[in-house]
Amino acid sequence: xxxxxxxxxxxxxxxxxxxxxxxxxxxxxxxxxxxxxxxxxxxxxxxxxxxxxxxxxxxxxxxxxxxxxxxxxxxxxxxxxxxxxxxxxxxxxxxxxxxxxxxxxxxxxxxxxxxxxxxxxxxxxxxxxxxxxxxxxxxxxxxxx
Numbered sequence: 001x002x003x004x005x006x007x008x009x010x011x012x013x014x015x016x017x018x019x020x021x022x023x024x025x026x027x028x029x030x031x032x033x034x035x036x037x038x039x040x041x042x043x044x045x046x047x048x049x050x051x052x053x054x055x056x057x058x059x060x061x062x063x064x065x066x067x068x069x070x071x072x073x074x075x076x077x078x079x080x081x082x083x084x085x086x087x088x089x090x091x092x093x094x095x096x097x098x099x100x101x102x103x104x105x106x107x108x109x110x111x112x113x114x115x116x117x118x119x120x121x122x123x124x125x126x127x128x129x130x131x132x133x134x135x136x137x138x139x140x141x142x143x144x145x
Contacts, residue, residue: 003043006045007041007043007045010041010045010085011039011040011041011048013083013085014039014041014048014050014079014083014089015036015038015039017078017079017082017083018036018039018050018075018079019035019036021075021078021079022034022035022036022052022068022075023035023036025078026067026071026074026075028067028070028071030059030063030064030067031054031064031067031068031071032056033054033055033056033059034052034053034054034055034064034068035052035053035054035055036050036051036052037051037052037053037096037098037099038050038051038096039051041089042089045085045087045089046087046089046090047089047090047092048089048090048091048092049092049094050068050091050092050093050094051093051094051095051096052064052065052068052093052094052095052096053095053096053097053098053099054095061095061097064095065093065094065095068093069093072091072093075091076088076091
C-alpha cells in the first residue's frame, strides 16, 4: 500500500474517532460545542494536525486549544484502544477559523450583490460597444497609410 493511501486512510479514521471523542466524550464544558474539522497526518504517521472549531463565539480560541491539549492523554488512550494502528500519533491542535472566514466572505459577496442591484443603470455603460464600432470601421485615417 502506498504511503499516501495509508495517510488518507489513517487520517479519515482519526477524523471519525476524534469527532466522536471531542464531540461527546470529553467532560470539559468549554469543549461542549467543539467540532473537529480536519485531520492532517504526517508521512511517517507520527504526528497529526487536528483542526477544530467552536460554535460558541464567547469561548476564546486559546481556551479551546488549551482544553484539548490538557485532554490529549485521554484522547490518545481512547484512539489506542479503538484503532488497529501500531502507534498513536502525537496530536497538535489548531483552531480552524475557516468557517468564520467563509461566512465573512459570503456576507461581503451578498453586500456587493445588493449594491449592484440597487445601483442605477447607466445608459452609456450599457452602450459602450458603440464607441468601438467607430474605431474599428474601415476608412479611418490610419488605414490608408
